[in-house]
Amino acid sequence: MPSSVDTFQYDNRIVKQFAIASMVFGVVGMTVGLLVALQMFLPQLNFGSPFTTFGRIRPLHTNAVIFAFVGNAIFMGVYYSMPRLLKAPMWSKKLSQIHFWGWQTIILSAAISLPLGLTTSKEYAELEWPIDIAIAVIWVIFGINMFMTILKRRERHLYVAIWFYIATVVTVAVLHVVNSFEIPVNLLKSYSLYAGVQDGLVQWWYGHNAVAFFLTTPYLGLMYYFLPKAANRPIYSYRLSIIHFWALIFIYIWAGPHHLLYSALPDWAQSLGTVFSIMLIAPSWGGMLNGLLTLRGAWDKVREDPVLKFMVVAITAYGMATLEGPLLSLKSVNAITHFTDWTIAHVHVGALGWNGFLTFGILYWLIPRMYGTKLHSVKLANAHFWIGTLGMLFYVIPMYWAGLAEGLMWKQFTAEGFLQYPNFLETVLQVVPMYIARAIGGSLFLTGVLLGGYNLIATARGGKFIAEEEASAPPLEAQPKPEKGGYYHRWIERRPVQFLLLSTVAILIGGIVEMVPMFVIKSNVPSIANVKPYTPLEVEGRDIYIREGCVSCHSQLVRPFRSETERYGEYSKAGEYVYDHPFLWGSKRTGPDLHRIGGKYPDAWHYNHMLEPTSMSPGSLMPPFPWLIEDELNTHNTAAKIRALRKVGVPYAKDYDEQALEDLQTQAAAVSQSLADQGIQVDSDREIIALIAYLQRLGTDINPSAN
Amino acid sequence: MAKHKDELLNHDYDGIQEFDNDLPGWWKGLFYITIVFAFVYLTWWHVLGIGDTQEVKYEKSMNPAYVPLPEDQEQTLVDLVFPQFKAPYTKPGRELSQAEILGGVSLMPQEEVIEVEMDTDVEPVMVAAALADGKKIYDQYCFTCHGMAGEGGIGPNLTDDFWIHGGTFPDVVHTIRVGVPIKGMIAWERSLPKEDIVKVASYVWGMHGTSPPNAKAPQGEEFARQ
Numbered sequence: 001m002p003s004s005v006d007t008f009q010y011d012n013r014i015v016k017q018f019a020i021a022s023m024v025f026g027v028v029g030m031t032v033g034l035l036v037a038l039q040m041f042l043p044q045l046n047f048g049s050p051f052t053t054f055g056r057i058r059p060l061h062t063n064a065v066i067f068a069f070v071g072n073a074i075f076m077g078v079y080y081s082m083p084r085l086l087k088a089p090m091w092s093k094k095l096s097q098i099h100f101w102g103w104q105t106i107i108l109s110a111a112i113s114l115p116l117g118l119t120t121s122k123e124y125a126e127l128e129w130p131i132d133i134a135i136a137v138i139w140v141i142f143g144i145n146m147f148m149t150i151l152k153r154r155e156r157h158l159y160v161a162i163w164f165y166i167a168t169v170v171t172v173a174v175l176h177v178v179n180s181f182e183i184p185v186n187l188l189k190s191y192s193l194y195a196g197v198q199d200g201l202v203q204w205w206y207g208h209n210a211v212a213f214f215l216t217t218p219y220l221g222l223m224y225y226f227l228p229k230a231a232n233r234p235i236y237s238y239r240l241s242i243i244h245f246w247a248l249i250f251i252y253i254w255a256g257p258h259h260l261l262y263s264a265l266p267d268w269a270q271s272l273g274t275v276f277s278i279m280l281i282a283p284s285w286g287g288m289l290n291g292l293l294t295l296r297g298a299w300d301k302v303r304e305d306p307v308l309k310f311m312v313v314a315i316t317a318y319g320m321a322t323l324e325g326p327l328l329s330l331k332s333v334n335a336i337t338h339f340t341d342w343t344i345a346h347v348h349v350g351a352l353g354w355n356g357f358l359t360f361g362i363l364y365w366l367i368p369r370m371y372g373t374k375l376h377s378v379k380l381a382n383a384h385f386w387i388g389t390l391g392m393l394f395y396v397i398p399m400y401w402a403g404l405a406e407g408l409m410w411k412q413f414t415a416e417g418f419l420q421y422p423n424f425l426e427t428v429l430q431v432v433p434m435y436i437a438r439a440i441g442g443s444l445f446l447t448g449v450l451l452g453g454y455n456l457i458a459t460a461r462g463g464k465f466i467a468e469e470e471a472s473a474p475p476l477e478a479q480p481k482p483e484k485g486g487y488y489h490r491w492i493e494r495r496p497v498q499f500l501l502l503s504t505v506a507i508l509i510g511g512i513v514e515m516v517p518m519f520v521i522k523s524n525v526p527s528i529a530n531v532k533p534y535t536p537l538e539v540e541g542r543d544i545y546i547r548e549g550c551v552s553c554h555s556q557l558v559r560p561f562r563s564e565t566e567r568y569g570e571y572s573k574a575g576e577y578v579y580d581h582p583f584l585w586g587s588k589r590t591g592p593d594l595h596r597i598g599g600k601y602p603d604a605w606h607y608n609h610m611l612e613p614t615s616m617s618p619g620s621l622m623p624p625f626p627w628l629i630e631d632e633l634n635t636h637n638t639a640a641k642i643r644a645l646r647k648v649g650v651p652y653a654k655d656y657d658e659q660a661l662e663d664l665q666t667q668a669a670a671v672s673q674s675l676a677d678q679g680i681q682v683d684s685d686r687e688i689i690a691l692i693a694y695l696q697r698l699g700t701d702i703n704p705s706a707n
Numbered sequence: 708m709a710k711h712k713d714e715l716l717n718h719d720y721d722g723i724q725e726f727d728n729d730l731p732g733w734w735k736g737l738f739y740i741t742i743v744f745a746f747v748y749l750t751w752w753h754v755l756g757i758g759d760t761q762e763v764k765y766e767k768s769m770n771p772a773y774v775p776l777p778e779d780q781e782q783t784l785v786d787l788v789f790p791q792f793k794a795p796y797t798k799p800g801r802e803l804s805q806a807e808i809l810g811g812v813s814l815m816p817q818e819e820v821i822e823v824e825m826d827t828d829v830e831p832v833m834v835a836a837a838l839a840d841g842k843k844i845y846d847q848y849c850f851t852c853h854g855m856a857g858e859g860g861i862g863p864n865l866t867d868d869f870w871i872h873g874g875t876f877p878d879v880v881h882t883i884r885v886g887v888p889i890k891g892m893i894a895w896e897r898s899l900p901k902e903d904i905v906k907v908a909s910y911v912w913g914m915h916g917t918s919p920p921n922a923k924a925p926q927g928e929e930f931a932r933q
Contacts, residue, residue: 085721087721228723229723234715234723234724235726237729238716238726239728240728240734267760267761271749271752272749275745275748278745279738279744282734282735282737282738285737286734414900418898418900422897423847423848423898562768566898571765599888599889602861602890603891604861604891605851605891608861616851617851678861679923
C-alpha cells in the first residue's frame with residue numbers, strides 16, 4: 001500500500017553544535033563554581049575586585065550551569081531525538097541556527113553583565129530586561145521550530161519524550177514571561193513589577209518550576225529516548241508514562257511556596273506548597289521507575305557499558321532528590337534545613353547527579369554515533385564515571401552535614417535560655433572543614449568532566465562526522481488510519497494541538513489558584529501604617545546591595561521562631577515589604593539575616609566592616625568591598641528610579657523625582673557627618689554612604705525607638 | 708509487586724518499543740496516601756482551623772500560657788473565599804497593633820527583678836577567675852568597637868574618667884545590659900547571661916586608668932571614683 005515513501009535527512013550539525021556548547025560551558029560553569037566554593041573559605045580569592053566578588057560570581061555559576069550547560073544539552077538531545085521520533089527533519093534549519101546562535105549570544109551577554117553587577121537579583125532570573133526579551137524571542141523560535149516539526153511528522157502518534165518536550169516549551173515560556181515583568185529605569189536597570197511577598201511568590205513559582213520544567217521535564221524526555229536506545233530494551237510501562245506525565249506537570253506547578261515556608265507568605269499558600277510537594281513523590285518516582293525497570297534484564301549490560309552506568313546513577317539521583325524535596329517541604333523539616341547548606345546539597349544531587357550524569361551518558365552514546373565510530377576509550381569513560389561519583393559524594397555528604405550542623409547551631413539554646421552561638425560567625429567557622437571537603441569534591445567532579453571532554457574529542461577525531469543522516473518513511477496520509485479502540489490516551493497522542501492546549505491548562509491552574517488571591521485579596525498582605533517608601537539615598541543603597549549580590553549570603557526574613565527573634569529581633573511581617581521591588585529575602589544564610597540590621601551598629605562599624613569585614617568580625621568570611629568607598633555614587637538615574645518605582649506603585653508624591661536628588665544629598669551629608677563624628681572622614685558622594693543609609697533603615701519601620 | 712506481563716504494544720518510535728505493564732501496586736498506594744495526606748492536612752489547618760497558624764505557634768513558644776485570640780486562630784480557606792465573614796485578622800487592610808508588632812517584648816516577666824539586683828546593688832567581682840572570663844568575653848565581643856585595651860574607636864574610651872552613661876559600676880552594668888541601640892552599643896542582655904555581663908563589666912571596671920596608647924578623646928562627663 002505505502003507506495004509513496006519520502007526520503008529525508010536528519011541534521012546532525014545542530015546537534016553537534018549544541019553538544020560542543022554544552023561541554024564548553026559545562027567546564028566553564030563548573031570552574032566558576034569551584035572558584036565560588038573556594039571563596040567560601042578563602043575570602044582573599046575574591047581578589048578585592050568587584051568583578052570577581054562572590055556576590056556577582058555566584059549567579060554566573062548558577063546561570064552558566066543551568067542555562068548554558070544543561071540548556072545546551074537539552075537542545076542537543078531534543079534536536080537529535082525529536083526528528084527521529086517524528087520521522088521528520090527539523091522544520092527549519094535556519095530557525096535551528098538562529099536558536100543556536102541566539103542562545104549562545106544570550107549566554108555571552110550573561111557572562112558579561114553578571115560580573116558587571118547588572119542583575120535583578122531574582123534567582124535564576126538575574127538577567128536584566130533586554131536579555132529577558134531576547135530569551136523570550138529565542139525560546140519562541142525554538143517552540144515554533146519544534147511545533148512545526150511536530151505538525152509535519154510522519155509518525156502518527158507522539159511518543160512520551162515529545163510530550164515532555166511540549167510541556168517544557170510551553171511552561172518555560174509562561175514562567176519566564178510572568179516572572180520577568182519589570183519596569184525599566186534605563187537599558188541596564190529595572191524594577192520588578194511585584195513587591196515583597198507577591199514578588200517572592202512569583203519568583204519561587206518561577207524558581208521552583210525552572211527546576212521542574214528546565215532541569216526535570218526535558219531531561220525526562222531525554223531519558224525516555226536515550227535510555228531505551230542505549231539499553232536496547234522496551235520501556236517498562238506505557239501506562240505509567242501517561243499517569244506520571246500528567247500528574248507531574250499538573251502537580252509540580254503548585255509546589256513553589258515550599259521555598260517560602262515560615263515566611264511572611266500567608267499560611268494557606270504555604271500549606272498548598274507543602275501538600276502538593278508531598279503529592280509529587282509518586283509522579284516523580286514514576287519517572288524513576290520507568291527508567292530503572294526498563295533496565296530489567298539488562299543489568300549485565302549496565303556493568304559493562306559506561307553509558308548505562310551514568311544513566312543509572314542519574315536516574316537514582318533523580319529519585320533521591322525528588323523524595324528529599326517533598327520531605328524538605330514539611331514545615332518541621334524545613335524549619336531546620338532552610339537557609340542552610342542542606343539546600344545546596346539538595347540541588348547538587350539533582351544538578352551533578354541527574355543533569356550532569358545523564359548528559360554525560362547521552363554524550364558517550366551520541367558522539368560515537370554521530371562520528372560513525374566507537375568510543376575512544378571505554379576505560380577512560382569508566383574512570384570518569386568513578387571520579388564523578390566520588391566527587392559527587394565528596395560534595396554532597398559534607399554539605400548535608402554542614403546544613404544540619406548550621407540548622408541545629410542556629411537554634412541551640414543554653415540551659416539558661418540564651419543562644420548557644422550568639423555570634424553568627426561562630427556557626428560559619430564550624431563548617432569551614434565541610435566547605436573544604438566540598439571544594440575537593442567539586443574538583444574531582446570537574447576532573448572527571450575534563451577526562452570526558454578529552455575522551456569525546458578523541459572519539460570525534462577518530463571518526464568522520466556524519467552531518468546528514470538519510471532516513472525514509474511514508475507520509476502520514478499514506479499510512480493506515482489508526483485502529484479504533486485501545487487506549488483512550490492514543491486519541492490525544494495524535495492531536496498535537498489539543499495536546500498542547502491540554503498541557504497548558506494543566507500547568508496554568510496551580511499558578512492561578514495561588515497567585516490570583518495574593519494579588520486581589522488585600523488581607524493577604526496586612527498593611528502597616530509606619531512603613532514608608534525608601535528615601536532616594538536608600539533606594540540607591542538598595543541598588544548597590546542588589547548589584548553586589550549581598551542577597552546570595554544574607555536573608556532579609558526573620559522567621560517566627562524564638563531562636564530567630566532572639567538573634568535578630570522581631571520576626572518579619574508581610575506588610576513591611578510592600579515597597580520592596582524586588583524582594584530580597586534570599587535563600588541562603590552564609591552570613592546572618594539583615595532584616596533587623598538597622599540601628600544595630602553605628603555607621604562607623606559598617607564603614608569598617610565593608611572595607612574589611614575581619615576588622616569588625618575577626619575571621620569573617622565575608623568578602624571586602626573596598627570599591628564602595630572609592631567609587632562615587634552615580635546619581636544620574638536617581639530621578640528616573642523614583643519615576644520607575646512610582647510606576648510600579650510606590651507612593652512617592654507626584655513630582656517627587658525633581659526633589660529626589662536634593663533629598664539624597666541632604667541625607668548623604670548627614671551620614672557623612674555621623675561618620676565624621678565617629679572619626680571617619682569620607683565624602684558624602686561615595687557609594688558606601690548610600691549603602692550605610694540603606695542598612696540603617698532596614699527593618700526599623702515597625703520599631704519606633706530606632707528613629 | 709505488580710506482575711510483569713511484558714506485553715509489547717504494537718507501536719515503535721525510532722525503534723523504541725513499550726511494554727504495557729501494570730503500575731506497581733506500592734506506587735499506586737503511595738500516590739493515594741499522599742493525596743489523602745493532602746486533604747487531611749488542608750482540612751485540618753484551613754477548613755477546620757484546628758492546627759495553629761505560624762504566628763500562634765510562635766506566640767506559644769514564647770509564652771506557654773498564651774491563649775490565642777479567636778481571630779488569630781482561624782485563617783481558613785472558607786475565610787479566604789468569603790472574606791466578609793472573616794474574623795478581624797484578615798479584614799482588608801487591618802493594621803497590626805503595636806503589641807502585635809513588638810511581639811515578644813511583653814513576655815519578659817523577670818525584667819523588674821533583674822533591674823533591681825543588677826543595676827543598683829551590683830558590685831564588681833575583682834577575682835582572677837572572673838576577670839579572666841571577663842577578658843575572654845571582652846576580646847570576643849567588645850574590642851572591635853572599644854579597642855583591644857579599651858582605648859576606644861567606634862565606641863568610647865573605657866579607660867578614662869569620662870562616661871556618657873554614668874561611671875558607677877551599676878551604671879556600667881546597665882549600659883552593657885541594655886545598650887544604646889540608637890548609637891550602636893548593643894544590648895548585651897539578649898546574648899549574654901547575667902553573670903557574664905557582670906564579669907565583662909568587672910573587667911572593664913579594671914581597665915580604668917590604664918592609659919593605653921592611641922586613646923580616644925574623652926566623651927561624656929567626668930566621674931571621679933572614690
